[in-house]
Amino acid sequence: MSSVVLVIAVFLASSVEMVEALTIVLAAGTSRSWRSALEGTFAGILVLAVLVLTLGPALLKYVPISSLRLLIGALLLIFGLQWLRKAILRSSGLKAMHNEDEVFEREVKKLKAIPQISKGRDSTSFVVAFKGVFLEGLEVVIIVLTLGVSNHKLTLAAMSALSAAVVVAIIGAVVSKQLSKVPENAMKMGVGLMLVSFGSFWSGEGLGLQWPFSDGSIPILVAVYGVVTFLLVKLLSRQYQVSLVGKEFS
Amino acid sequence: MITRLVKAFLMFWWDFLVGDTPELFIGIVLILGILFLVPMHGITGPMVMVGLVVFTTAVSLWVELRRKVRQNSQH
Numbered sequence: 277m278s279s280v281v282l283v284i285a286v287f288l289a290s291s292v293e294m295v296e297a298l299t300i301v302l303a304a305g306t307s308r309s310w311r312s313a314l315e316g317t318f319a320g321i322l323v324l325a326v327l328v329l330t331l332g333p334a335l336l337k338y339v340p341i342s343s344l345r346l347l348i349g350a351l352l353l354i355f356g357l358q359w360l361r362k363a364i365l366r367s368s369g370l371k372a373m374h375n376e377d378e379v380f381e382r383e384v385k386k387l388k389a390i391p392q393i394s395k396g397r398d399s400t401s402f403v404v405a406f407k408g409v410f411l412e413g414l415e416v417v418i419i420v421l422t423l424g425v426s427n428h429k430l431t432l433a434a435m436s437a438l439s440a441a442v443v444v445a446i447i448g449a450v451v452s453k454q455l456s457k458v459p460e461n462a463m464k465m466g467v468g469l470m471l472v473s474f475g476s477f478w479s480g481e482g483l484g485l486q487w488p489f490s491d492g493s494i495p496i497l498v499a500v501y502g503v504v505t506f507l508l509v510k511l512l513s514r515q516y517q518v519s520l521v522g523k524e525f526s
Numbered sequence: 527m528i529t530r531l532v533k534a535f536l537m538f539w540w541d542f543l544v545g546d547t548p549e550l551f552i553g554i555v556l557i558l559g560i561l562f563l564v565p566m567h568g569i570t571g572p573m574v575m576v577g578l579v580v581f582t583t584a585v586s587l588w589v590e591l592r593r594k595v596r597q598n599s600q601h
Contacts, residue, residue: 346558350554350555350558351543353554353557353579354543354550354551354554355542357547357550357554357579357582357583357586358545358547358550360583361547361550361583361586361587361590364583364587365587365590370590370591370594418542472579476572476575476576476579479558479575480561480571480572480575483558483561483562483571485561485566485571485572485575486567486568486569486571486572487572488569488572493572497576500576501576501579501580504580504583508583508584508587512587512591515591516591516594516595519591519595519598520598
């Protein structure tokens with residue numbers, strides 16, 4: 277059961293980050309050079325793959341499993357709560373939704389303002405695409421490593437992340453447009469919930485807590501945190517509306 | 527060169543772990559510290575952990591709500 281949650285968490289996290297990376301690659305390709313933008317993209321993916329292939333087995337080999345679980349659990353809790361907090365703030369209206377169309381327009385404008393030095397390879401497109409893919413992908417690498425290593429399913433986690441990247445790339449190539457219709461916030465909330473659940477479970481295991489049903493607790497944790505998230509969105513949204521109405525009357 | 531690389535590496539982890547939500551980082555450290563220092567048996571440990579994670583999230587959201595309300599009242 278935890279494998280299913282792991283695959284969904286990694287797939288969603290990778291999809292969210294790759295949608296953001298795709299916007300940057302498309303901006304670099306359409307405004308400057310497709311060839312250099314694609315080279316930058318592949319270089320970024322290559323560096324990320326090397327990171328997973330070297331760090332994953334090394335962590336498993338050299339760090340004791342109980343310390344690893346505590347460390348990974350803590351990382352997942354911090355990372356997951358950051359994602360969840362952002363998604364709750366967006367859902368309750370306290371923070372603006374992420375808009376891929378706006379990001380695309382802004383990137384294109386910025387890139388067009390930089391003069392092209394030669395007719396051949398465009399280093400700006402390469403660097404922008406590389407940075408976009410690498411920085412967005414780094415979060416995915418950390419999720420793949422933490423979830424994959426703690427569950428001893430590194431290959432499954434890596435494959436799930438890679439398949440999400442391929443799916444986003446294919447859809448991006450077919451529609452040749454940034455994917456602004458993707459329900460990014462809902463996906464982010466789902467990933468946040470799963471990361472917090474895995475983080476609670478693994479850090480608890482690292483500290484010697486006794487979870488009922490062993491790793492069968494993970495889906496229960498997802499459900500519990502899901503209900504709390506729903507209530508927090510409602511409560512926060514109402515409190516914010518009350519404060520706005522109060523301001524209008526004062 | 528090495529100093530710059532080390533600085534960039536540390537900055538990455540600082541941004542990644544603390545960033546603009548230090549209360550979440552402090553909250554998680556406190557939760558793990560409490561669970562490490564106070565021995566809990568059976569279901570109590572997991573229940574305390576879930577409760578503290580929910581409390582930390584609520585505090586962080588409340589901090590942001592207060593900040594946003596204060597920001598709105600200044601405009």
